[in-house]
Amino acid sequence: MSATSPDIPEARPSRLQALFTFLLRAVLPVYQRRWVLLPALTGVMMMAMLVGAVLAAPREVVEGDVQRLMYLHVPSATIGTYFSFLITAVASAIFLMSRDIRWDAVARAAATVGVLFTIFTLATGAIWGKPIWGVYWSWDARLTSTLVLLLIYTAYLLARSVAGPNDEQAARYTAIFALVGFLDIPLIHFSVDWWRTLHPQRIIFNTRPAVPNEMLFVLLVAFLAITFLMLWLIALRSDSEQLAQRTDRMRMYLDQRGNN
Amino acid sequence: MEENALEFLFAGFAVFWAGLFIYLVLLQIRLRDIQQEVATLEERLTESENTDTSYGEAISTSESTADSTTPNELSKRDTTTNASSRDA
Numbered sequence: 001m002s003a004t005s006p007d008i009p010e011a012r013p014s015r016l017q018a019l020f021t022f023l024l025r026a027v028l029p030v031y032q033r034r035w036v037l038l039p040a041l042t043g044v045m046m047m048a049m050l051v052g053a054v055l056a057a058p059r060e061v062v063e064g065d066v067q068r069l070m071y072l073h074v075p076s077a078t079i080g081t082y083f084s085f086l087i088t089a090v091a092s093a094i095f096l097m098s099r100d101i102r103w104d105a106v107a108r109a110a111a112t113v114g115v116l117f118t119i120f121t122l123a124t125g126a127i128w129g130k131p132i133w134g135v136y137w138s139w140d141a142r143l144t145s146t147l148v149l150l151l152i153y154t155a156y157l158l159a160r161s162v163a164g165p166n167d168e169q170a171a172r173y174t175a176i177f178a179l180v181g182f183l184d185i186p187l188i189h190f191s192v193d194w195w196r197t198l199h200p201q202r203i204i205f206n207t208r209p210a211v212p213n214e215m216l217f218v219l220l221v222a223f224l225a226i227t228f229l230m231l232w233l234i235a236l237r238s239d240s241e242q243l244a245q246r247t248d249r250m251r252m253y254l255d256q257r258g259n260n
Numbered sequence: 261m262e263e264n265a266l267e268f269l270f271a272g273f274a275v276f277w278a279g280l281f282i283y284l285v286l287l288q289i290r291l292r293d294i295q296q297e298v299a300t301l302e303e304r305l306t307e308s309e310n311t312d313t314s315y316g317e318a319i320s321t322s323e324s325t326a327d328s329t330t331p332n333e334l335s336k337r338d339t340t341t342n343a344s345s346r347d348a
Contacts, residue, residue, distance in 0.1 A: 066265040116283055120276055127272040131265035188263040241293050247297045254304050
């Protein structure tokens with residue numbers, strides 16, 4: 001009788017696993033070079049956005065030059081705010097499932113950047129609104145729900161900063177808070193459809209955008225610039241938060257060792 | 261509606277760039293604090309390791325001294341014990 005075991009056929013990876021492996025292989029080399037790629041790409045695209053917005057884009061006939069604020073306001077709102085808080089929500093969900101505290105650092109980093117971009121969105125919107133509407137602020141649905149979003153994630157950051165960077169219980173509670181807070185984003189996005197607002201209807205994210213191609217091209221450059229800026233800021237903050245977690249663990253270890 | 265409104269355009273871009281600059285400065289300050297914390301921890305770790313080394317050396321020295329004296333003491337003790345038991 002032969003001692004060798006029969007050949008067991010290798011389990012074929014599922015489509016999802018294959019896709020995950022493919023994505024990981026594609027993203028990992030880019031991620032490892034993030035400190036070279038992100039600042040360079042951000043710098044180039046931000047300059048291109050500035051030149052495009054101020055010089056290259058055509059002047060809007062009705063609103064005049066102030067309409068050029070659209071190239072800052074719209075990407076800050078959609079990419080900077082929505083995607084940063086999406087990353088916060090996803091990282092919070094992964095933290096709740098895996099209990100890996102590093103995901104809490106990613107969530108906090110994305111929330112910080114999201115709050116920054118929400119402030120930019122509200123500020124540029126108010127400055128744009130003054131010559132067009134005659135007021136800086138109006139309590140309409142879009143503006144108010146965006147302000148509520150800012151308050152939600154500011155409260156999240158405040159609550160999280162009270163506890164230490166490795167406090168798992170605080171991280172768990174704030175992760176749930178971040179996930180619930182994300183529900184405000186669909187409300188913001190569809191507020192202009194559901195309620196009558198001073199804020200204009202969506203003109204970009206439609207099947208047929210209501211702006212000329214020259215403006216759309218500059219807007220695309222602005223979207224890319226804000227995307228790279230957001231990713232760079234999140235990467236910077238996330239790494240610094242993870243470093244803070246490691247130093248905190250090291251300090252606790254040395255304190256315990258000193259006490260013993 | 262105000263015509264042109266270039267000052268508003270300038271104000272909008274200024275707010276964005278100033279905010280970004282302030283955020284980066286704050287981030288730099290935070291990173292510097294963490295670097296200082298790392299340096300302090302490194303010092304503490306080095307001190308702790310030095311203390312452990314001197315403590316370890318002291319322990320090994322006392323053990324070696326004990327090892328060198330113990331057999332003689334034991335033999336003396338044995339001799340005394342045997343003599344006293346014989347006397348008895």
